[in-house]
Amino acid sequence: xRTADAFNNKKAFISFITCGDPNLETTEELLLTMExxxxxxxxxxIPFSDPTAEGPVIxxxxxxxxxxxxxxxxxxxxxxxxxxxxxxPLVFMTYANVVFSYGIERFVKTSAEVGMNGxxxxxxxxxxxxxxxxxxxxxxxxxxxxxxPTSEDRISNIxxxxxxxxxxxxSLGVTGMRSTITTDIGAIVEKIRENTDIPVAxxxxxxxxxxxxxxxxxxxxxxxxxxxxxxxxxxxENAVPYVYDFVKSVKEAxxxx
Amino acid sequence: xxNGKFGIHGGQYIPETLMNAVIELExxxxxxxxxxxxxxxxxKLFNEYAGRPSLLYYAEKMTKDLGGAKIYxxxxxxxxxxxxxxxxxxxxxxxxxxxxxxxxIAETGAGQHGVATATAAALFGLECEVFMGEEDTKRxxxxxxxxxxxxxxxxxxxxxxATLKDAVSEAMREWTSRISDTHYVLGSVxxxxxFPTIVRDFQSVISKEIKEQCLEKEGKLPDAVLACVGGGSNxxxxxxxxxxxxxxxxxxxxxxGRGIDTFETAATMATGKLGIFHGMxxxxxxxxxxxxxxxxxxxxxxxxxxxxPEHAYLHDIGRAEYVPITDDEAVNAFExxxxxEGIIPAIESSHAVAHAMKLAPTMDKEQIIVINISxxxxxxxxxxxxxxxxxISE
Numbered sequence: 001x002r003t004a005d006a007f008n009n010k011k012a013f014i015s016f017i018t019c020g021d022p023n024l025e026t027t028e029e030l031l032l033t034m035e036x037x038x039x040x041x042x043x044x045x046i047p048f049s050d051p052t053a054e055g056p057v058i059x060x061x062x063x064x065x066x067x068x069x070x071x072x073x074x075x076x077x078x079x080x081x082x083x084x085x086x087x088x089p090l091v092f093m094t095y096a097n098v099v100f101s102y103g104i105e106r107f108v109k110t111s112a113e114v115g116m117n118g119x120x121x122x123x124x125x126x127x128x129x130x131x132x133x134x135x136x137x138x139x140x141x142x143x144x145x146x147x148x149p150t151s152e153d154r155i156s157n158i159x160x161x162x163x164x165x166x167x168x169x170x171s172l173g174v175t176g177m178r179s180t181i182t183t184d185i186g187a188i189v190e191k192i193r194e195n196t197d198i199p200v201a202x203x204x205x206x207x208x209x210x211x212x213x214x215x216x217x218x219x220x221x222x223x224x225x226x227x228x229x230x231x232x233x234x235x236x237e238n239a240v241p242y243v244y245d246f247v248k249s250v251k252e253a254x255x256x257x
Numbered sequence: 258x259x260n261g262k263f264g265i266h267g268g269q270y271i272p273e274t275l276m277n278a279v280i281e282l283e284x285x286x287x288x289x290x291x292x293x294x295x296x297x298x299x300x301k302l303f304n305e306y307a308g309r310p311s312l313l314y315y316a317e318k319m320t321k322d323l324g325g326a327k328i329y330x331x332x333x334x335x336x337x338x339x340x341x342x343x344x345x346x347x348x349x350x351x352x353x354x355x356x357x358x359x360x361x362i363a364e365t366g367a368g369q370h371g372v373a374t375a376t377a378a379a380l381f382g383l384e385c386e387v388f389m390g391e392e393d394t395k396r397x398x399x400x401x402x403x404x405x406x407x408x409x410x411x412x413x414x415x416x417x418x419a420t421l422k423d424a425v426s427e428a429m430r431e432w433t434s435r436i437s438d439t440h441y442v443l444g445s446v447x448x449x450x451x452f453p454t455i456v457r458d459f460q461s462v463i464s465k466e467i468k469e470q471c472l473e474k475e476g477k478l479p480d481a482v483l484a485c486v487g488g489g490s491n492x493x494x495x496x497x498x499x500x501x502x503x504x505x506x507x508x509x510x511x512x513x514g515r516g517i518d519t520f521e522t523a524a525t526m527a528t529g530k531l532g533i534f535h536g537m538x539x540x541x542x543x544x545x546x547x548x549x550x551x552x553x554x555x556x557x558x559x560x561x562x563x564x565x566p567e568h569a570y571l572h573d574i575g576r577a578e579y580v581p582i583t584d585d586e587a588v589n590a591f592e593x594x595x596x597x598e599g600i601i602p603a604i605e606s607s608h609a610v611a612h613a614m615k616l617a618p619t620m621d622k623e624q625i626i627v628i629n630i631s632x633x634x635x636x637x638x639x640x641x642x643x644x645x646x647x648x649i650s651e
Binding site: 095121128173 | 276
């Protein structure tokens with residue numbers, strides 16, 4: 001299985017949750033329920049004390065998760081348990097220091113062993129990625145590259161060297177829900193297309209089924225994080241059915257476009 | 258140094274959204290740093306606005322009292338706004354203006370960098386927003402008022418430990434959301450390239466002056482230069498022009514808080530390990546899973562879990578030494594310098610004074626120590642009074 005499988009013959013719906021929010025048992029249930037609700041790929045956030053690319057919603061999830069004593073090792077154990085029950089690709093989303101402090105090779109090797117398919121590090125841009133991506137290539141883990149509305153002349157280099165899918169950041173700023181997305185997504189996707197056939201998924205700010213449906217017309221997939229994390233923040237251990245309903249409504253909206 | 262690396266340290270570990278902004282900054286800086294007109298303007302600001310050159314003062318009473326090396330104080334506390342921070346801020350504000358930016362943002366710990374940025378913003382007619390940990394807005398309430406008086410907006414940051422590291426994180430978040438008209442005036446020799454280089458270059462006027470003044474007064478270079486280190490901007494400024502002078506010991510004084518064997522410390526070199534955070538690879542206080550530690554120091558300006566990449570490199574190659582100084586030692590030094598020389602140093606700078614009090618008696622009378630008094634201590638008086646159990650209102 002590869003991360004790109006999520007995009008086979010369909011617009012991919014990618015969801016994000018923070019591992020250990022509110023606890024790892026609930027995370028396991030949420031993974032299963034999101035797959036059942038139609039999610040095509042799941043980003044598993046490994047919490048970091050100082051998540052500089054996140055808005056208040058996901059910052060809150062990071063703090064809640066860390067306060068329960070979640071660690072990288074406990075998250076690997078959780079993935080090892082739940083992986084056989086899941087068919088969708090899984091990617092980690094965390095910060096450079098979490099991977100670096102674990103030992104890059106040890107982290108990537110363990111990720112591959114427990115059945116992860118990719119990794120996203122929002123604080124590792126093109127210029128600094130070799131230290132991570134070369135080891136990821138060795139173990140068959142896709143090192144996912146991000147492209148932003150400000151990337152401009154950087155797009156071709158990033159796109160040509162991308163793996164798995166490209167994470168297109170929809171807007172300036174940090175993660176979090178936005179009522180409108182003003183970036184010309186279509187124009188950036190077109191520029192990416194000139195350089196690679198790798199699928200493009202758009203994230204940051206998408207929070208409703210309508211937004212998901214509209215954005216998905218212009219790209220290969222959409223990513224929703226904060227809107228799901230907010231449901232978990234509100235309902236805690238009882239969030240599973242609420243997340244299921246939300247995920248299902250997004251999936252249906254994408255299918256009907 | 259190429260690509261912003263200092264040995265294995267430095268780099269640009271930031272979101273893609275900011276990459277073109279730092280590239281634009283690097284190009285602008287490379288253009289202006291050797292531009293005679295830019296340098297003329299900056300020198301004029303230094304001399305006629307900030308009050309440079311700052312004095313190199315022979316602390317005769319302290320020298321006699323300690324009974325060892327001759328002690329000189331580099332009086333960065335006499336600069337306009339009361340600290341070395343203004344050197345960097347005037348440089349960056351001038352650069353921002355040349356780049357066509359109309360708004361500046363900054364993080365601040367003790368508030369000195371925030372006040373300096375607000376000051377430069379007022380002078381240059383730039384909109385200014387400062388991010389300060391909520392905890393620090395309480396510790397340094399007077400500086401919060403000063404920033405507002407100067408026309409800046411102060412945002413109290415409530416996330417994490419609500420101190421300097423969280424202020425940096427929040428300023429970075431703000432920059433990703435508004436780039437085109439905004440320059441981030443980073444206050445220390447940290448963050449992604451080119452900041453550690455830019456800030457060091459603007460602060461290196463300190464060691465340039467120390468060198469000239471020491472040669473003029475003593476006919477020789479100092480034997481040791483001491484400075485406090487949080488992120489490390491006043492220290493790198495005081496060290497930089499001596500790096501190639503092997504005979505000059507360079508000693509950075511870190512905040513040990515309640516001691517390096519406790520969790521309540523901010524001594525990065527003594528207790529940290531290699532990591533990646535706030536845009537750079539360097540040493541950071543962190544747990545075994547890479548979670549950044551909630552550090553502590555009585556000094557808001559040194560209360561930071563990392564250290565600038567050039568210091569990490571100078572530490573690796575053994576060119577500079579880094580020593581931990583506790584809250585108690587710093588407070589004693591704060592009181593000692595006030596009593597002995599009639600100079601109230603910032604609690605940050607007091608960490609360097611404290612080490613000089615240990616070092617001077619072990620050295621010969623012919624030897625020379627220069628202590629960089631990076632800032633003045635007015636802002637700390639209420640907090641130190643509280644530390645001594647006396648409640649005064651500001």
